[in-house]
Amino acid sequence: MGTTNGLGPTVRPDLGTGHGAPLMIEYPNGHGSGHAGNATSRERQLAEDAKGITEGRQAKALTAVTAAGPDGLVVSELELILAVGHGQASSALSHLHRAQKVVRLKDRRNKQELYVVPDYVNGRKESPYNPRLNRKHPKFYADATVLKAMEEANLRTDRETYNSIRKFLEALP
Numbered sequence: 001m002g003t004t005n006g007l008g009p010t011v012r013p014d015l016g017t018g019h020g021a022p023l024m025i026e027y028p029n030g031h032g033s034g035h036a037g038n039a040t041s042r043e044r045q046l047a048e049d050a051k052g053i054t055e056g057r058q059a060k061a062l063t064a065v066t067a068a069g070p071d072g073l074v075v076s077e078l079e080l081i082l083a084v085g086h087g088q089a090s091s092a093l094s095h096l097h098r099a100q101k102v103v104r105l106k107d108r109r110n111k112q113e114l115y116v117v118p119d120y121v122n123g124r125k126e127s128p129y130n131p132r133l134n135r136k137h138p139k140f141y142a143d144a145t146v147l148k149a150m151e152e153a154n155l156r157t158d159r160e161t162y163n164s165i166r167k168f169l170e171a172l173p
Helices: 039-051 053-071 075-082 086-098 143-152 159-171
Strands: 103-109 112-116
Touching: 039 053, 053 075, 053 086, 053 112, 075 086, 075 112, 086 103, 086 112, 143 159
Parallel strands: none
Antiparallel strands: 103 112
């Protein structure tokens, strides 16, 4: 194990903290780096985005993909390198892919597509980024939108009912 850098123990101390290397300052979906749809995950996302942890993770991910050379990395390998969970590793690679810092290939290892830096594509078939931006998930509806829909459905608009509706929206796939 590597040293502690304020983000917990690192597996690869040579990757450093990555702070000060912003990669995704603006997120196209307007909702930050992303979360799993529940309140705990959303709180984590907001805190990590605000503290620069997300940008640091993306910088480390880019360093790791670059270091992997033409062999590239898959998400599960990045999880081990950064000592993070699947969602955080996948999110970092997705944002780098969207920002065109890395390329996702159709080539697979361990049933996962490979990520390489553009210099290492070497004519291999790419797997394009397919944004879901046009499909706004109901969990992202503004409070006013949810309350208006509740009124139109003749539902009570008290806090308890609103919280139940919001919980229902967040549970939707």
